[in-house]
Amino acid sequence: MALKFKRVLLKISGEALKGSSDEIYDKVKLEDTARQVISLTREGLQVGIVVGGGNIWRGKLAGTLELQKIDADYMGMFATIMNALAIEATIKKMGFEKVKVYSSLEIRTVTSSYNYRNAREKLDEGYIVIFAGGTGFSYFTTDTGACIRGIEIEADALLMAKNGTKGVYDSDPNINPNAKFLSNLSFHDLVVKNLKVMDSTAASLAHDGKLDIVVFDMNGQDNIIKIAHGELEATFIK
Ligand code: UDP
Numbered sequence: 001m002a003l004k005f006k007r008v009l010l011k012i013s014g015e016a017l018k019g020s021s022d023e024i025y026d027k028v029k030l031e032d033t034a035r036q037v038i039s040l041t042r043e044g045l046q047v048g049i050v051v052g053g054g055n056i057w058r059g060k061l062a063g064t065l066e067l068q069k070i071d072a073d074y075m076g077m078f079a080t081i082m083n084a085l086a087i088e089a090t091i092k093k094m095g096f097e098k099v100k101v102y103s104s105l106e107i108r109t110v111t112s113s114y115n116y117r118n119a120r121e122k123l124d125e126g127y128i129v130i131f132a133g134g135t136g137f138s139y140f141t142t143d144t145g146a147c148i149r150g151i152e153i154e155a156d157a158l159l160m161a162k163n164g165t166k167g168v169y170d171s172d173p174n175i176n177p178n179a180k181f182l183s184n185l186s187f188h189d190l191v192v193k194n195l196k197v198m199d200s201t202a203a204s205l206a207h208d209g210k211l212d213i214v215v216f217d218m219n220g221q222d223n224i225i226k227i228a229h230g231e232l233e234a235t236f237i238k
Contacts, residue, residue, distance in 0.1 A: 003043060011052075012218070036224040041098075050131045053142065077134050080134055167181060
């Protein structure tokens with residue numbers, strides 16, 4: 001089947017790289033994700049990636065070390081940069097050299113400063129482009145960063161990868177066995193039904209920027225490849 005999109009922004013959580021491992025990273029998950037993204041890029045899909053940092057650190061852990069929220073948030077953003085470098089290195093290790101990391105926070109030694117025009121050019125040239133550092137601001141999330149980057153690179157869709165959930169339900173399927181799966185949603189539904197897909201800042205941005213969102217389960221054989229071909233049951237938000 002043909003690719004469903006020309007250019008996408010794939011959002012992966014930090015936990016997705018950890019899998020069930022006790023370590024920060026699960027090598028198998030990292031390599032499997034890299035393999036699928038490389039395969040899609042070789043097929044002609046333009047892929048941008050935003051990765052979270054929850055496998056390493058989250059702002060809400062500030063209290064555990066009696067830190068200020070802002071410092072803890074910067075630590076979280078640095079965690080996303082570590083994850084971006086881990087994905088970049090894995091992609092290169094697997095023999096695909098055209099990969100570039102742009103960071104919202106200035107780290108000149110190993111990342112490039114973000115510039116949306118350069119990022120679009122690199123995507124056109126067939127690079128896998130990884131956006132690190134979230135928005136670069138505290139009090140935000142990588143979901144918000146993903147929406148901003150998705151809009152700025154003019155992605156056809158933001159592919160929001162979940163771990164073990166095939167999309168959005170009308171209530172928590174882990175708690176309510178009768179929870180109903182929702183395959184098509186509007187942004188209005190998202191707000192009115194108070195569905196927890198992403199934080200409200202991210203949802204509002206996606207709405208304003210007319211960014212389509214696909215919520216899918218990345219766990220499962222070749223699920224990233226499948227969703228890019230429209231071959232996976234998922235939730236489509238327009
Ligand atoms: N973060 C931030 N600004 C951003 C993106 C992330 O301050 O633009 C921080 C925030 O503390 C967050 C952490 O980085 O908890 C990791 O990001 P992620 O979105 O993965 O957070 P999670 O949803 O896992 O808490």
